Amino acid sequence: MAKTRSMYVCQNCGAESVKWLGRCPSCSEWNTYVEERISKDTTRPGLVDVSRNATPKALKEIESNNEKRLDTGIGEVNRILGGGIVTGSLILIGGEPGIGKSTLALQLALGLKHLKVLYISGEESAKQVKLRADRINPENQECLILNETLLENILTQAENVKPDLIVIDSIQTLYSDTIESSPGSVSQVRECTAALLRYSKTTGIPAILIGHITKDGSIAGPKILEHIVDVVLQFEGDSNFIYRILRSAKNRYGSTSELGIFEMQGTGLVEVTNPSEILLSHRDEALSGIAISAAIDGARPFLIEIQALVSSAAYGTPQRSTTGFDTRRLNMLLAVLEKRAGFKLATKDVFLNIAGGLKITDPATDLAVIASILSSAFDSPIPNNTCFAAEVGLSGEIRPVSRLDQRIAEAKKLGMQKIFISKYNKGLDLRNEGITLVQIAKVEELVKHLFGRN
Numbered sequence: 001m002a003k004t005r006s007m008y009v010c011q012n013c014g015a016e017s018v019k020w021l022g023r024c025p026s027c028s029e030w031n032t033y034v035e036e037r038i039s040k041d042t043t044r045p046g047l048v049d050v051s052r053n054a055t056p057k058a059l060k061e062i063e064s065n066n067e068k069r070l071d072t073g074i075g076e077v078n079r080i081l082g083g084g085i086v087t088g089s090l091i092l093i094g095g096e097p098g099i100g101k102s103t104l105a106l107q108l109a110l111g112l113k114h115l116k117v118l119y120i121s122g123e124e125s126a127k128q129v130k131l132r133a134d135r136i137n138p139e140n141q142e143c144l145i146l147n148e149t150l151l152e153n154i155l156t157q158a159e160n161v162k163p164d165l166i167v168i169d170s171i172q173t174l175y176s177d178t179i180e181s182s183p184g185s186v187s188q189v190r191e192c193t194a195a196l197l198r199y200s201k202t203t204g205i206p207a208i209l210i211g212h213i214t215k216d217g218s219i220a221g222p223k224i225l226e227h228i229v230d231v232v233l234q235f236e237g238d239s240n241f242i243y244r245i246l247r248s249a250k251n252r253y254g255s256t257s258e259l260g261i262f263e264m265q266g267t268g269l270v271e272v273t274n275p276s277e278i279l280l281s282h283r284d285e286a287l288s289g290i291a292i293s294a295a296i297d298g299a300r301p302f303l304i305e306i307q308a309l310v311s312s313a314a315y316g317t318p319q320r321s322t323t324g325f326d327t328r329r330l331n332m333l334l335a336v337l338e339k340r341a342g343f344k345l346a347t348k349d350v351f352l353n354i355a356g357g358l359k360i361t362d363p364a365t366d367l368a369v370i371a372s373i374l375s376s377a378f379d380s381p382i383p384n385n386t387c388f389a390a391e392v393g394l395s396g397e398i399r400p401v402s403r404l405d406q407r408i409a410e411a412k413k414l415g416m417q418k419i420f421i422s423k424y425n426k427g428l429d430l431r432n433e434g435i436t437l438v439q440i441a442k443v444e445e446l447v448k449h450l451f452g453r454n
Contacts, residue, residue, distance in 0.1 A: 007187075008033045014186045014224060036187045037180035067253060070165065070206065073111030076262065076271040080246060081231065082254020085165065088204040089253065090197050092171075092226065094211040095235030100244055100264055101210045103132065104235065105167050107268050108208065110137040115164035118157070122149045122173030136268040149183060151176040151192050155199055163205060168196070170210040171225075193228050226250060237264075241357035243278070244269065247298070259298040276303040276414050279356045286384060289376030293368030294389040294407035294419065295360055301403070301410040303387060305355035306365065308372035313349050324354030325369070326361070333370055333392060340396030341443045343377065364401040366392035367420060370443065371450060380451050385417040396443045400425040411435060420446065 008017045011034055015026040023030050069084030078084050085091065095101045102124070109117040110133060121129050126145050133143065144161060148154050151174050158166060168174065174192040175183040182188070193209070200207050209229065226232050230252045237244035246260045262269040263278075272278060280292065280303055289308045294301065306325075313319065322330050330352055337343045350373060354360055368388040375382050389407045391399040400422040401407075411419050412435045421428075423441040440446055 006035055006037050009036050009186045011186055014190065034181075034185065036185060070112065070115065072108050073113075074108065074271060075273075076246065076260030077108065080233065080248050080251075080254070080258045080260050082251060085206050085208075086230070086253045087206055088200050089206045089230040090193075090200050090228070091206065091208045091231040091233065092211050092229040093208065093233045093235055094213050095237075096213060099235050099237055100262075100269060101235055102169050103136065103264075103268055104246070104262075105169055105208055105210055106132055107136050109143050109165065109167050110140045112165060113140050113142070116142070116144065116161065117165045117167065118144045118146060118161055118163035120146050120148060120154055120166065120168045122147075123169060135266065149173050149175060151195055155195070158199070158205070166196075166200075166205060166207040168207065168209050170212060172212050189225060190228075193225055197228055236359065237357060243272070243356055243358075245358065255299065257298045259300065275300075276410060279304050279358070280414070281305055281355065286381035288379045288381045289372055291368040291372035291375060291382055292384075292387040292416070293360075293362075293365040294387050294411050295362040295365055296403055296407065297358075297360065297362060301406045303410060303414055303416075304358060304360060304365070306368045306372045307353045307355060308369070308376045309349075309351040310345065310373060310376040311349050313347055318345075318347060319349045319351070321350075322352045324357065324359045325352050325365075329366075330369065332394070333366060334373070336392060336394060336396055336443065337370060337373070341447060343374070345373075345377070348377070363391040364389045364407070366390065367398065367446065371420075371446065374447060374451065378451055382450060383418070385415065386420070387411050387416045387418075388420045390420065390422045390440075392443065398422045398424075398440050398442065398446075404428065408435060408437070420449070 008020050010024045010026065010029070010032045012029045012032045013024060013027040015024055017033060020035070021033050024032050067086045069086055071084050072078055093101055093105065106119065106129065109119050119129065126147055129145050144163065146154070146157055148157070171189060171193060172184040175188050176191050176195065179187050179191055196207055196209070199205070232250035234247045234249050235244060236247060242264045244262045244264055246262065248256050248258045250256060261272040261275045263272055291306050293304050293306055295304050320327060320331060330350065334345050334350060338345055352369065367390040370392060371382060371388055389401055389404060391401055393399050404421060404425055408419060416435060418436045418438060420438045420440060423439040428437065438449060440449065
């Protein structure tokens with residue numbers, strides 16, 4: 001006879017309580033506790049039991065051979081994962097609705113032509129999946145589609161089919177009979193993920209999970225969900241743009257400083273091998289308010305276009321609006337310009353945009369942001385063959401940035417003839433062929449070099 005107990009669980013953070021609480025003491029959210037009945041059943045039909053005969057081993061007795069990896073057929077995904085999908089790993093892909101998570105997962109499933117893939121669809125019918133598959137890769141018709149949301153049935157079918165890869169769309173639609181709560185609840189998501197992890201580790205079959213995200217951009221469900229899985233990939237982008245970014249937030253088998261850029265087309269996602277060329281506008285004439293930054297996101301350097309517009313505030317209170325850039329950092333840079341360089345921008349509206357729909361956190365973009373703001377304020381364009389790579393401090397000094405040699409190499413490859421950097425970067429060859437290195441120490445020097453003003 002299975003034992004059943006009642007527990008109140010916060011649907012925001014997963015905190016548990018023996019009684020109902022109006023406000024969660026863990027995440028401070030109101031009215032998030034929901035009663036869930038948890039059944040303790042030791043048999044758990046369909047689940048793979050973890051071996052209880054395990055014994056401790058010395059490090060020298062453990063083989064450290066490289067893990068076997070599956071080639072996904074998509075170079076960007078292979079690079080982010082560290083070379084491919086490791087057997088027995090659990091991969092979680094999160095992103096906003098309509099961003100292309102299901103397209104990416106199905107594209108991965110169809111790309112493994114010589115392997116048996118089991119695609120679990122809990123949100124779409126088999127006909128809907130078929131329509132998308134015909135649009136993405138009509139040549140591969142061997143992928144197995146299963147419409148099921150009961151965890152025990154999914155694991156039973158996996159035992160019968162014995163696939164090389166399992167794709168689940170999505171983890172929030174699965175539920176287990178051992179827990180008396182609705183699909184998508186904290187307990188169901190946690191239990192289903194843990195069961196899939198046990199299955200993957202004991203059988204060596206990797207699994208890809210698709211997860212929804214909340215309003216604040218985090219993956220829905222308890223935070224422990226991200227701790228359970230081996231790899232967490234964030235799929236980002238703006239539905240108004242065709243470009244998507246796949247970012248590694250956690251990776252037990254590779255680097256977490258990797259990202260890949262894709263272009264959404266009618267036939268699916270197409271990897272972008274040289275993002276700098278597509279992120280820069282090709283203009284016939286120079287325009288004010290535009291500066292190019294040599295940025296690094298993850299391990300890849302690329303050039304991005306920063307657009308700024310400075311105008312008089314029409315309603316008394318100036319506006320500060322950014323797209324793809326931190327608004328608080330913009331306010332800090334404006335304060336530095338006013339305090340250290342003497343530019344009065346307190347009565348001006350300032351709008352900042354990162355072209356291409358990207359979100360940039362690299363501090364090396366500070367100098368390009370200031371350059372674009374000054375260019376718009378003076379209505380004086382910056383030459384198209386000039387770029388920037390430096391951080392700006394609160395005292396107005398131009399601070400050095402890391403991996404400057406990679407930024408310079410990327411700028412040279414894209415035809416840049418001049419790059420503004422910090423005077424305090426050491427070990428650089430100032431006679432770098434093909435590009436001029438302009439070293440500055442203060443914000444005032446940038447104004448003098450670009451616009452000839454003191």
